Amino acid sequence: MPKSTTDQRLLDGDGRTDWVHTDPWRVLRIQSEFVEGFGGLAEVGPAISVFGSARTPRDHPDYALGEAVGAAIARAGFACITGGGPGAMEAANKGALRAGGLSVGLGIELPFETGLNEFVDLGVNFRYFFVRKTMFVKYAEGFVVLPGGMGTLDEMFEALTLVQTRKVTSFPIVLLGSSYWGGLLDWLRDSALTRGTIGEGDLSLIHLVDDPQEAVDLVVQGARHGLAEPADTTTSSEAM
Numbered sequence: 001m002p003k004s005t006t007d008q009r010l011l012d013g014d015g016r017t018d019w020v021h022t023d024p025w026r027v028l029r030i031q032s033e034f035v036e037g038f039g040g041l042a043e044v045g046p047a048i049s050v051f052g053s054a055r056t057p058r059d060h061p062d063y064a065l066g067e068a069v070g071a072a073i074a075r076a077g078f079a080c081i082t083g084g085g086p087g088a089m090e091a092a093n094k095g096a097l098r099a100g101g102l103s104v105g106l107g108i109e110l111p112f113e114t115g116l117n118e119f120v121d122l123g124v125n126f127r128y129f130f131v132r133k134t135m136f137v138k139y140a141e142g143f144v145v146l147p148g149g150m151g152t153l154d155e156m157f158e159a160l161t162l163v164q165t166r167k168v169t170s171f172p173i174v175l176l177g178s179s180y181w182g183g184l185l186d187w188l189r190d191s192a193l194t195r196g197t198i199g200e201g202d203l204s205l206i207h208l209v210d211d212p213q214e215a216v217d218l219v220v221q222g223a224r225h226g227l228a229e230p231a232d233t234t235t236s237s238e239a240m
């Protein structure tokens with residue numbers, strides 16, 4: 001017979017805490033984060049995710065662009081999902097909220113805490129970037145990408161990879177601002193395509209526009225689920 005029972009080992013604390021920092025325990029935290037995210041966002045309805053620089057100042061034209069995108073998303077009857085942070089995220093949330101739409105912020109725990117911006121009316125906070133990124137794709141019909149840096153590029157290229165590899169289907173990715181994004185598209189065409197690291201068809205996965213309404217129209221036209229039908233969760237969850 002074992003010297004102690006499982007119940008005893010569970011209930012008799014031995015004072016050690018190192019297990020809290022082990023990977024198996026982290027798996028449970030990751031799992032709970034997925035559960036919280038899925039639960040919090042399940043009833044958001046059709047939505048568009050908007051990305052862009054956390055550093056866009058409020059008086060910069062890109063901020064106005066973000067507000068216009070958020071407003072256009074709300075007018076189209078979609079929820080606007082952002083990273084819930086400052087800059088372009090705040091701008092899109094503000095535009096959506098002021099236009100009467102649902103303004104969603106998926107916050108991320110960072111060493112320098114910024115918190116959710118004041119224009120988020122449904123907020124979910126995440127510890128793990130990869131869990132949060134799943135939510136941006138799973139609960140959106142497409143992405144609108146404002147000028148941004150590393151984080152924005154990461155979010156955009158993750159979506160492009162998912163579409164390129166057909167992990168998600170009918171998922172429009174629209175870059176807003178040709179003066180900012182034009183150079184990247186030139187590089188993709190002149191270097192990546194010429195070297196053969198991407199295919200001709202891959203370039204057509206990216207739309208480039210300057211008009212916020214046009215950006216939203218492109219996502220709405222290519223939407224996976226449509227507004228009339230309830231979301232078909234099979235397609236998106238199978239992709240994850």
Ligand SMILES: C/C(=C\CNc1ncnc2c1ncn2[C@@H]1O[C@H](COP(=O)(O)O)[C@@H](O)[C@H]1O)CO
Binds near residue numbers: 050055084089114150
């Ligand atoms: C840099 C500053 C604050 C950072 N706060 C953020 N809050 C929420 N989400 C963020 C934050 N920073 C990056 N992100 C995510 O990446 C994208 C923006 O990154 P970029 O490098 O600024 O382009 C954005 O879409 C978020 O999802 C201090 O102001």
